Amino acid sequence: MNTKYIDLINQTFDFPQPEFKLEGKELMFHDIDLMELVEAYGAPLKFTYLPQISNNIQRAKGWFDSALKNNAYKGNYNYCYCTKSSHFKHVLHEALKNDIHIETSSAFDIDIVENLKKEGKITDDTYVISNGFKRAQYVTNIARLINNGHNNCIPIIDNYEEIDLLSQEIKGNYNIGIRIASEEEPKFEFYTSRLGIGYKNIVPFYKNQIKDNKKVTLKMLHFFINTGIRDNAYYWNELSKCLKVYTNLKKICPSLDSLNIGGGFPIKNSLAFEFDYEYMVDEIINQIKLACEEEEVDVPNIFTEFGSFTVGESGGAIYEVLYQKQQNDREKWNMINSSFITTLPDTWAINKRFVMLPVNRWHDTYERVLLGGLTCDSDDYYNSEQHMNAVYLPKYNKDKPLYIGFFNVGAYQETIGGFGGLQHCLIPSPKHILIDRDADGNITTKLFSEQQKSEDLLKILGYAN
The missing domain is CATH 3.20.20.10 (Alanine racemase)
Incomplete structure (x- = not known):
C-alpha cells in the first residue's frame, strides 16, 4: 500500500522537476541541500537563490528574441x-x-x-x-x-x-x-x-x-x-x-x-x-x-x-513544525515556529498560494493537516494547497523534527511584510541567507541578515536608545 509522502507526490504530480528532486529522504532545490542549510543556519530562515534571477531573465529574453525572428x-x-x-x-x-x-x-x-x-x-x-x-x-x-x-x-x-x-x-x-x-x-x-x-x-x-x-x-x-x-x-x-x-x-x-x-x-x-x-x-x-x-x-x-517573474522564483522560506494540536475529530494543526502573516503576508492578504513541500522525511507516512502560525491572530494560517484542497505532510512525530519549505516567495513578501520593522505580535523576522554559485559552479552561502532581536524591536518602539 502506497502510504508514504513520496508516494503521494509521485501519484499526483510529475516528479522530480527541474528545480526539485530528492536525495535520500530529503528535498533538494536547484541542487541545494536544504537540510544542510537548516543545520548550518537553523530555522526559521529565508533564502534567496541569486542565479535564478538571471535564469528567468535569460529565459524571457530568449522567448522574445525568438518571437521577433519568427514574426520578422x-x-x-x-x-x-x-x-x-x-x-x-x-x-x-x-x-x-x-x-x-x-x-x-x-x-x-x-x-x-x-x-x-x-x-x-x-x-x-x-x-x-x-x-x-x-x-x-x-x-x-x-x-x-x-x-x-x-x-x-x-x-x-x-x-x-x-x-x-x-x-x-x-x-x-x-x-x-x-x-x-x-x-x-x-x-x-x-x-x-x-x-x-x-x-x-x-x-x-x-x-x-x-x-x-x-x-x-x-x-x-x-x-x-x-x-x-x-x-x-x-x-x-x-x-x-x-x-x-x-x-x-x-x-x-x-x-x-x-x-x-x-x-x-x-x-x-x-x-x-x-x-x-x-x-x-x-x-x-x-x-x-x-x-x-x-x-x-x-x-x-x-x-x-x-517583477515577480524576475525575482519570485529565487526566494524560499523554511520553517520547523513545533507541535501538533488536535482541535477536533477532523482538524490537526501543525504549528510552525514563525508566522505566515509576517513572513509570507500574501498568504493572508490575498490568499496567495506558493509551492509548499516538506524538506525532510519524504519516506514517512503522511496525514492531512492545517498549518498555523505563532501569532494570536485567527487569520495566521495556511490551509489550502493545490492538490485536493488540503495540506498533506509527513505525520507529526515529536521525536523526528519536520521542516517545511515554501518556494518562489521572492517577490513582494519582504516589502509588504515590512522588512526590518515591527511585526505582528512582535514575532521576529527570520534569518535571511543569500545563495550563489562561484565561477566553478559550487554553491556558496552568505548571511544577509540575522533574525531580529528583542533590542531591535524595543528600539523601534521607543523603549531603548
Whole structure:
C-alpha cells in the first residue's frame, strides 16, 4: 500500500522537476541541500537563490528574441525589472548582470538608481521607466536624474498635471510616455484602473498638452492590466484596445516608437503549474504586428516590466513544525515556529498560494493537516494547497523534527511584510541567507541578515536608545 509522502507526490504530480528532486529522504532545490542549510543556519530562515534571477531573465529574453525572428518583427525588445518587487541590492546587482533596464514607482527608487550609477551597475544608456502617481519629491528626483544627463529616463504620465510639474523642474527637453487606464476584469469592484489616462482621453490629451509642447516628446505608450499576462479573452481584448490607441496615436505622433506591455508573467505556485510562456510571447508579438500592418503604421519597440517573474522564483522560506494540536475529530494543526502573516503576508492578504513541500522525511507516512502560525491572530494560517484542497505532510512525530519549505516567495513578501520593522505580535523576522554559485559552479552561502532581536524591536518602539 502506497502510504508514504513520496508516494503521494509521485501519484499526483510529475516528479522530480527541474528545480526539485530528492536525495535520500530529503528535498533538494536547484541542487541545494536544504537540510544542510537548516543545520548550518537553523530555522526559521529565508533564502534567496541569486542565479535564478538571471535564469528567468535569460529565459524571457530568449522567448522574445525568438518571437521577433519568427514574426520578422522590425522593432527591438527591452527587458525592464520593476524594482517594487524587491528593492534589495543583491537582487538589483544580480538582475543587472543581464543587460536589462529598470522601472521605478516612487521617489526613493530614483535614489537607488543614482546609487547603482555610482557603482557602475547602470549607465546613461539604461532606460529608467518612471511609473506611478508623481508628487513633489518624485518629480524632483526624476528631474534631478534627467538634469544630470540621464536622457533615457522616461517619466510615464499618470495624470493631467504631471507634464507641467515635470517641466517646471527639468531644464531641457525630455521624453515621456503615457499610461493607459485599462479596464479591470469584470469581477473587480471597479471598472477602470485608477492608474493612467482613459483610452478615449489619450489622443485628446496628446493634442492638448503634448503636440505643440516643444519641451516634451512622446515616445512610449504604457499598457498594464492588474491580472497580468494570461491566455484569456479579457487579456486579448484589453491588448486589442491598447493597440487601437497606439495605432491612432502613432498616426498623429511620429515620435511615438515604443509600446510597454507591462508585466505579469505568472510564476510557479504548484508542482502542477503549467503556462506556455513561449506561445504567449509569440502571439503578443504577432498581434502587435498585425494591428500595425492593418493600420499601416510602423511597429513599436517592445518594453516589458517583469517583477515577480524576475525575482519570485529565487526566494524560499523554511520553517520547523513545533507541535501538533488536535482541535477536533477532523482538524490537526501543525504549528510552525514563525508566522505566515509576517513572513509570507500574501498568504493572508490575498490568499496567495506558493509551492509548499516538506524538506525532510519524504519516506514517512503522511496525514492531512492545517498549518498555523505563532501569532494570536485567527487569520495566521495556511490551509489550502493545490492538490485536493488540503495540506498533506509527513505525520507529526515529536521525536523526528519536520521542516517545511515554501518556494518562489521572492517577490513582494519582504516589502509588504515590512522588512526590518515591527511585526505582528512582535514575532521576529527570520534569518535571511543569500545563495550563489562561484565561477566553478559550487554553491556558496552568505548571511544577509540575522533574525531580529528583542533590542531591535524595543528600539523601534521607543523603549531603548
